[in-house]
Amino acid sequence: MMIYYLYSMIYMILSFKMFMLSLIFMYKNLNLFIEWNFIIINSLNMNMFILLDFMSMMFLSIVFMITSMIMIYSKEYMFYDKMNNYFIYIMNLFVLSMMIMIISPNLISILFGWDMLGLTSYCLVIFYQNNQSFNSGMLTFLSNRLGDIFLIMSISLMSMMSSWNLFFFKFDNFMFILTLILTSITKSAQFPFSPWLPAAMAAPTPISSLVHSSTLVTAGIYLLIRFNYSISQHMLTKYLLLISLITMFLSSLSANYEYDLKKIIALSTLSQLGLMMSIYSLNLQNLSFFHLLTHATFKALLFMCSGVMIHNMMNFQDIRFMGNLINMFPMTIMMFNIATLSLCGIPFMSGFYSKDLIIEYSLMMNLSFFTMMIFYLSISLTMMYSIRLIYYLILNNYLFTPYMIMNENKTMNMPMILLMFMSTILGSMINWMMFMSINFTYLNFYYKTLIFLCMIMSIIMSLFFMKMKLMMKNFIMNFFFTKMWFIPNIQKFNNYMFFMLSKSIYLYIEKSWNEFMGFNYFKSLLLNNFMNKIFINKFLIIIYFSLYFLMMIMILLI
Template identity: 50%
Template sequence: MSICFIFSFFMFFMSLFLFFVSLYFMMMDLVLILEYELMNLNSNLVFMSILLDWMSLFFMSFVLFISSMVIYYSMEYMQGDMNMNRFILLIFLFVMSMMFLIISPNLISILLGWDGLGLVSYCLVIYYQNIKSLNAGMLTALSNRVGDVGILLSIAWMMNYGSWNFIFYLDFMKDDFNMKIISYFIILSALTKSAQIPFSSWLPAAMAAPTPVSSLVHSSTLVTAGVYLLIRFNFCFNLDLMYYLLFISMMTMFMSGLGANFEFDLKKIIALSTLSQLGLMMSILFLGDYKLAFFHLLSHALFKALLFMCAGCMIHNLLNNQDIRLMGSLIYSMPMTCTFFNISNFSLCGFPFLAGFYSKDLILEIFSMGYMNMFVYLIFYISIGLTVSYSFRLSYYTLFGSFNFNSLFNLSDYGFVMLKGMAGLIFLVIFGGSFLSWLMFSSPVYINLSLNLKMMVIMLILIGLILGYEFSKFGYYDELKSKNYYYSNLFIFSMFNLPILSTYFINYYFLKFSNFYYKSVDLGWFEYFGSQNLFSNIIINSKYLQVLLNNNLKIYFILFIIIVFFMII
């Protein structure tokens, strides 16, 4: 029995157990905090704390369920890999770090889980050892280090309270200066982990990891850690701060939705869609509804994991090719995978009665009932339209367009283990949203909107469909048009130049200055006033002395004659 099957089996049963425990906690309205004192340092108690409430147990059960399906799926996807066991153990470590983060009400134990995620994600991104993976891994690791420093600084500031159990201080210390500083650092950490502007560039770069890893990272682990942390800390944000952060998260949602419409890499499109959904979660969180953000976090985890698994199946079948322009008509050769892919895509768009619909529609309607300004309203709805646009474009290229790969090619749904892994998720993608809404919201949410606002979502979806169809008209062999299309949209292609700002902007000027310093100072003036000049002076003096020593008899006679001459005078 392989290590994949053992881990998958264990995680599946743990997820079922935690799900039923979370239902019990939810019904009984229980919160359980377990504390174990590790050490006492000048009246600062360092505890190992565990927080168990319905939210943490629910999230853990979802993470474990998705992980079990992904590990089962990896049995076939990573078949023939030389380091299969190492890969599975790294994924297990990754999931355990996330578990540690979810159950921690204590900043020190959160840091352990947070840093564990950062370190293991680096190991997974550079799993295929080439220069692209190394660059992506370094960008991922260094972007996340900013967040780690934010948590370290908040730990330092929390020493003023005498304990690092933030859960006790959030609500009633809201207006305290220390808690404000801590909340700023926590927000900085969450923005880096959840890849909000200006830290967005690492998320599409992290696509260098194997597809099962991408499926885990983008659904329920690494990128959702920041959102989950902010859900836990949401009580300590003041209104002004929340408006600023709402603007940041909305611009992230808009930017990634726009960028996905111009991208041709299958995995990058899905990565940008994750970024868009993270922006949506953050937006509703900063509008003050943390429960709704958590609801969308869970429903998004389901369909995004399945979306990546279907993409992995397609890439696997097309000899590791990721360019959507080369795909097409896959629905005839891979009907089962394409069915799963389409259902996930519909769920992402918010198609009625799928998982994504319940959270997304509720978010938009509750938002429409509020009193936000026109700019926020337009950005929100345009972003929803863009989601439909890139989803339709993706479906058109992969499922319905013309097949542009090798003319003699055999494609089929032969990966039965991969199909079983995906089939485990499809039921939750279809029914998950409805049972989550029944469980999480004990009383129905009353929505009171005018007909115009109610129809706004449908109008934007239809406009998005038309846009997606228009964007799909660019063929692979229309080279000139494709190049003009690329250069004219370079700003959007490059995510508002964020990858350039994160890499070139940070490296270039320092490297240029160091080159100048090396040539002009190190090899220039320092050499002249330092070792080189000293060396040349010693050589000149030694040459002079050498002349004296080699000709000492002549010099002796000349000196003798000069002395005699002076004596005579």
């Protein structure tokens, strides 16, 4: 099991180096392009570019830091699993593919990292071999394949520029920007491609912590932030704002009706992704990147704390049967509450610095009443499901079983403590580094108190609903929102139609004309009983096939 500590040490050293390099690149305003010419054949000249700047270095630092903590955490979590080595190798491939995508300004290398992300995420989602894992993995895989199709379409459209290095061009083609946006919203699970993200909870909790904090689901938003100079001023960002607001609102509302602990945190991730995408569509890319970094730390901590609870409760995840956990897991519940408060944007926590800036900048923009209403309602619902989660875990009177001996593990607590400090200080630290200037945001009294009013009202409403149990009695609302707004049923119908179409093509094309005019026809024509007696010798059979293929090649050349 020392291999976990070895990988953790390697990732921590890489994280520290990347963080120091990001500071150097930021304050010296440096951008480093590394060109690797790996194929030269006559006029074919294929290059691969690596882009190193403060943004890629900072993001890599956060990814490596969280991966380092998850490696130590997994040492105890996966201790009794027979596939430890498989888990480590796939996890390292997953981080490697994310690293390739982060440092690549070239669409081909981005596609390589993108496909590796999809393949390794599928292997990790189906890690536990059961029907639910296979269904969730297939839903995740097929949804992300749509993003791959759109990315390949954007590569083909980029060919008219005689280069795939998107960083060197300002591309205003409508179809190209549309395919790039569709690529990002499929990977970041925006509406209507949202159902795969809660379904991916079938993976082990350390993988959920890594996927939902800084790797798979943030890849689409990072792609848009990286190429914002081509996309940010386009008219399609208005529709992107609408899609992200719908995602943020519906996922926050669904989290208030969900009882699965990991699914609530997954819907919380979906809500925060909608917030990042909405603030990006308002041409505030730096703020979107800022919230992306702060969100990574406290979301990883939330999943780790939930993993400790699930691990000690015999893999039980229903919050209705949890309660008084502060007596059994005092350290874990303390860190869980800190991460939840950071998610809510409580002042001077890590999430406060990014969320407060986002709300203040949105108030200074000329947005419609409908947009602001959905925006503030979604933020209030975030506070509501966070308070609801704390209520069920701490104030609820249910006990899972009084006869089990539940204790906390020091190996699992050690990385969680570091992430707790990062969830507290990272926001202020990045705020000082990236946004500290002589320009300040001044709002009048009503606008400034509106933020705190929404927070206080959401806390009161959440406690009122919990006390009156209104969320449990409304069966129709429960059925609608826990079914992810019936999108999986619609997608199931669409997938059924595509599968039936592929079956028809196979039966009426592959098995009809191709079968009649292809190799099987000649085999049945020539290999009759008389020919079978002649071609018993294997050598003669090889000669026969060689002559057959040579004849087919000659026909094609003629």
